Amino acid sequence: MKKVRLGIIGCGIAAKELHLPAIKKLKDKFEIVAACNRTEKKAKEYSRLTGGITYTTDCREIFKNPEIDAVVIAVPIELNYKFAVEAIKSGKHIFLEKPLAAKPREAKKLLALQKRTSSTCFLAENYRFDTLYLEIKKILNEKVIGDVYSVVWNVFNNLTLKDKYAQTLWRQKNKYPGGFIYDGGVHNIAVLRMLFGDIESGYASMKTINPEIGTEDTFSFLFNFNKSLHGALNIFFSVRGFHSNNLIILGTKGSLIVQSNNQIIIKKDGRKEQKINIKTDGGYENEFLHFYRIVKKGAENLSPFEEGYKDMMTLQRAFESAKKNRLVKIF
Numbered sequence: 001m002k003k004v005r006l007g008i009i010g011c012g013i014a015a016k017e018l019h020l021p022a023i024k025k026l027k028d029k030f031e032i033v034a035a036c037n038r039t040e041k042k043a044k045e046y047s048r049l050t051g052g053i054t055y056t057t058d059c060r061e062i063f064k065n066p067e068i069d070a071v072v073i074a075v076p077i078e079l080n081y082k083f084a085v086e087a088i089k090s091g092k093h094i095f096l097e098k099p100l101a102a103k104p105r106e107a108k109k110l111l112a113l114q115k116r117t118s119s120t121c122f123l124a125e126n127y128r129f130d131t132l133y134l135e136i137k138k139i140l141n142e143k144v145i146g147d148v149y150s151v152v153w154n155v156f157n158n159l160t161l162k163d164k165y166a167q168t169l170w171r172q173k174n175k176y177p178g179g180f181i182y183d184g185g186v187h188n189i190a191v192l193r194m195l196f197g198d199i200e201s202g203y204a205s206m207k208t209i210n211p212e213i214g215t216e217d218t219f220s221f222l223f224n225f226n227k228s229l230h231g232a233l234n235i236f237f238s239v240r241g242f243h244s245n246n247l248i249i250l251g252t253k254g255s256l257i258v259q260s261n262n263q264i265i266i267k268k269d270g271r272k273e274q275k276i277n278i279k280t281d282g283g284y285e286n287e288f289l290h291f292y293r294i295v296k297k298g299a300e301n302l303s304p305f306e307e308g309y310k311d312m313m314t315l316q317r318a319f320e321s322a323k324k325n326r327l328v329k330i331f
């Protein structure tokens with residue numbers, strides 16, 4: 001079967017450090033034809049890393065190139081809408097980095113616009129394809145810890161301007177609400193929704209501790225999926241002295257815990273704890289593989305724009321709750 005021929009829009013950290021290793025592992029399925037970046041230096045560097053492919057600073061060249069089947073869009077969040085619109089109009093398949101858009105209005109327009117194309121509109125949410133979360137989903141479906149009644153996820157990060165992501169100017173001067181919370185938290189919401197369905201209502205609090213990395217960086221969200229399952233998500237990006245990522249799922253027969261080290265621990269009263277080590281690259285290879293299967297084999301799109309819309313709107317409505325200091329309906 002022929003390869004999917006890719007055009008790259010945005011040659012920054014995600015494109016070079018997250019996507020490229022995955023695409024290289026799938027070299028029998030993808031061919032990178034050309035790349036575009038705002039500044040030439042990064043486009044040229046990307047070309048060097050990919051064996052000297054064509055590069056440009058004018059992305060229109062990518063959209064009109066008949067040798068390209070699909071575009072991979074990894075640009076600052078506020079540009080997702082503009083490039084997704086151009087991509088839809090071009091008729092090429094689309095692999096669009098999360099979150100779907102910076103603003104709800106833009107996201108709604110994308111949902112409407114995508115109906116005009118029969119091409120694949122894939123929202124690249126790698127956590128949906130991460131073996132860690134897929135394994136947890138399997139364990140929960142098998143009722144190993146009984147019926148889940150609560151989930152608590154605490155993400156503590158100590159980001160400063162030494163961090164490569166914090167060094168990007170568009171993050172420092174974020175043109176969308178939520179800053180790093182929106183950027184990073186959308187992954188957590190995608191996992192929570194994948195495991196437990198849509199969040200129905202919630203109450204959030206949000207603030208900025210370190211304005212150098214943008215606004216906002218500190219977020220607590222208490223929410224209900226339904227009457228029998230509730231949860232709490234705390235995302236702190238300006239924690240000093242330590243970082244950790246702790247997911248705790250409580251069931252009627254036991255508890256499932258994930259610590260930063262990609263190890264699932266199952267604890268039950270009177271039993272030796274069970275540890276399952278997970279090998280994962282964060283889901284990047286799996287998401288590209290899935291994209292290939294949709295485009296070439298007609299597989300069901302497990303991360304359509306509609307899912308991206310629900311992920312981002314969950315956070316947007318939580319931000320609204322924080323702003324208005326009241327409980328809000330989410331979905």
Ligand code: NAP
Nearest residue numbers: 010011012013014015037038039074075076077097098168
């Ligand atoms: P980044 O390093 O700043 O990369 C963005 C790239 O887009 C930069 O190279 C930038 O070029 C380029 N760009 C900006 N305006 C452009 C334009 N008009 N035309 C063409 N290129 C343009 O940021 P990043 O960390 O890679 O993030 C990019 C996207 O990936 C975001 O949507 C982010 O949410 C997502 N992301 C996802 C993950 C994940 O785990 N899934 C991780 C990180 C990021 P200049 O620097 O020259 O302006």
